[in-house]
Amino acid sequence: MAPPGLPRVARLVAPYELAWRSFRRPPVVVLSYQHVEAASLHAHLSHLGERFQFVDLHDLLRPNRACWPLRPSVAVTFDDGYRCCYTDALPVLQRLGVPATVFVVTEFVDTGRSFWWDRLAHTLAHSPVRSIELDGRRHDLDAPCRRDAFVRRVRALVARLPADECAARLDDLLRRLAEPAVTVSPDTRLMGWEELRRLRAAGIHVESHTATHAALGVCGRAVARGELEAARCHLQRELGEPPRLLAYPYGGRCHSSPAIRRLAAETGHWAAVTMLPGVLRQGGDPFLVPRVRVGPREALDVLGLKVSALWPVASRLQAALRASWW
């Protein structure tokens, strides 16, 4: 049975998808998931499978690859290594035969550590503090939408601070918000090496998202090199082969500068993905691969728009509006 609303979606999106077919070499839309739920992911990939072919990003970005897909294509990636990739995504990917790539932060695997954004979200949900000062501005935390906006604000700050300053600022922030002693909730658990080995055995590529999710553009060249090399050694040791792809943490323009791209190449990567808007074109810079972020419960019509020929323009407009809003 077709998911509810699908005819409306098809009417809305088909003209934009058809536009990709006018390209002699259609670009590849690279999706970036973080959290997933099995039912939504199944609906997403089934919907996309009717209109696009799925390609293996690892194979597509292999150096000196001569051929390029002739049909509009989609590649699927997952960032940060949350356990839902194993529990929810893997069965769906296997059932539908969809290739995928998972980017993991190696020093968080099998350690019980949580990412700062999960600690912050968990703390905000339990904190008695209803207003806090950050960077000279006071932020109200009394409603979920205000707390979400505050997390985005902290994220923007973290992405431009060197690692040691960033850690000190986050510790101070969490202390002022009265961080609870236990911060790991089930949906923020990460995969362990055994689960990653099972993904590998199932044909899913497990690649580098650095050692500690450092903001590569601001942490200094030596630290950035150390992050890439440590992740490379760790993946080689645990999975038996080195990473060939890299996902730049935070993925913005300053974290994928020419110097960082050279560093990625020097540390043995074939290519790297960003969070910059756009699509992957034949002959484009393999160390500057744009991606489209997809939420765990993204509506099918929104997903349809995001993989359409309209999205590269619409997403730039959205980013500009958001920047001026802030």
Ligand SMILES: [Zn+2]
């Ligand atoms: Zn990440």
